Amino acid sequence: MGSLYVGLLHFPMRNRQGEIVATSTTSMDIHDIARSARTYGVARYFVVTPLPSQREIAWRVRGFWTKGEGANENSRHGEALEYVVVAQDLDETLAWVREAEGQDPFLVATSAKATGRPGISYDALKARLRTDPRPAYILFGTGWGMTDELIEACDAVLPPIMPDADFNHLSVRAAAAIVLDRVAGMDRQT
Amino acid sequence: MGSLYVGLLHFPMRNRQGEIVATSTTSMDIHDIARSARTYGVARYFVVTPLPSQREIAWRVRGFWTKGEGANENSRHGEALEYVVVAQDLDETLAWVREAEGQDPFLVATSAKATGRPGISYDALKARLRTDPRPAYILFGTGWGMTDELIEACDAVLPPIMPDADFNHLSVRAAAAIVLDRVAGMDRQT
Numbered sequence: 479m480g481s482l483y484v485g486l487l488h489f490p491m492r493n494r495q496g497e498i499v500a501t502s503t504t505s506m507d508i509h510d511i512a513r514s515a516r517t518y519g520v521a522r523y524f525v526v527t528p529l530p531s532q533r534e535i536a537w538r539v540r541g542f543w544t545k546g547e548g549a550n551e552n553s554r555h556g557e558a559l560e561y562v563v564v565a566q567d568l569d570e571t572l573a574w575v576r577e578a579e580g581q582d583p584f585l586v587a588t589s590a591k592a593t594g595r596p597g598i599s600y601d602a603l604k605a606r607l608r609t610d611p612r613p614a615y616i617l618f619g620t621g622w623g624m625t626d627e628l629i630e631a632c633d634a635v636l637p638p639i640m641p642d643a644d645f646n647h648l649s650v651r652a653a654a655a656i657v658l659d660r661v662a663g664m665d666r667q668t
Numbered sequence: 669m670g671s672l673y674v675g676l677l678h679f680p681m682r683n684r685q686g687e688i689v690a691t692s693t694t695s696m697d698i699h700d701i702a703r704s705a706r707t708y709g710v711a712r713y714f715v716v717t718p719l720p721s722q723r724e725i726a727w728r729v730r731g732f733w734t735k736g737e738g739a740n741e742n743s744r745h746g747e748a749l750e751y752v753v754v755a756q757d758l759d760e761t762l763a764w765v766r767e768a769e770g771q772d773p774f775l776v777a778t779s780a781k782a783t784g785r786p787g788i789s790y791d792a793l794k795a796r797l798r799t800d801p802r803p804a805y806i807l808f809g810t811g812w813g814m815t816d817e818l819i820e821a822c823d824a825v826l827p828p829i830m831p832d833a834d835f836n837h838l839s840v841r842a843a844a845a846i847v848l849d850r851v852a853g854m855d856r857q858t
Contacts, residue, residue: 494743506696509839510839510841510842513835513837513838513839513842514838514839514842516835516837517829517830517833517835517836517837517838518830518833519833553684554835554837555837557835558835558837639707639849639853640707640708640853640854642854643707643708643709645703645706645707645744645747645748646707647703647706647707647744647745647748648703648704648707648845649699649700649703649704649841651700651839651841651842651845652700652703652704652841652842652844652845653845654842655838655841655842655843655845655846656845656846656849656853659829659846659849659850660849663829663830663846664830664832
């Protein structure tokens, strides 16, 4: 069984006008996805931004709950945030995984829109995680989504969550929860 | 096929100490769950709180995006928030559904902990939605969860999302997204 990693990328993203930008980190994204990642047994959740001030904020959110005031509250937020690693770019996180696992992860992009890239179905990724010892690393974008170049640098891309819906604008917090449930959730009985 | 309704309840909830309280509405809960509800074709998303000031805030969040400044932005948030109805208690929302549907909904509780109540599996609820014309209405709690009395007033309760996980503290935004994907998502191909 391969380890599962998750990354939330803030650069290089598209903005509403299609320009390439660095989006802002939000504490809600850090928290919610950390809690989902911890629930589904994710090895590490990388929060990735090139902006030093934003990395500082992300570390502070993590520290508040793991070492600061929040750690004393009767809450288990800290247990989820311990799995958060803040990094400046995708390469730094890939080096992290390589160091921990001794091999490169199978890198998976997500997109709210269909892409022309080699796809992997949710069930195929789930089966792969169970049978292949190689780690997998799923990337989530922010803003108006990852650049094409970033998606092309991945080994595969997951299909949109609800390709036939007339509205497909899930928050990244909701999208990450659903993707984790599909690829790392338990098999259900009817 | 029955319509699906979703409700986010802020009273009567448990707090950390087990006391019965009214929790605070947050704009992130309104937004995220509205976007998930719209993606999965939910008929209405009820935001329920007995506190007039909190209902005022909830209506204002909705109005900003459907009629105010946000409506002019090149974004589809308004389309999701149009499906939000703010109500003061569960009874008011049940009357709303009865008025719209001509019958009472099949009322479904959710809980992060196992309960002794009659359960319905995710797949059974999904099948029911497809074959039974009676609407279903899924309730989500806030704070430390719904009171037992509230869960007992429902027709059935869904099992915890990840009953065997050693950490089961998803945000309600993530939980609602996962539940909707399980009961209203498309069947997937491997």
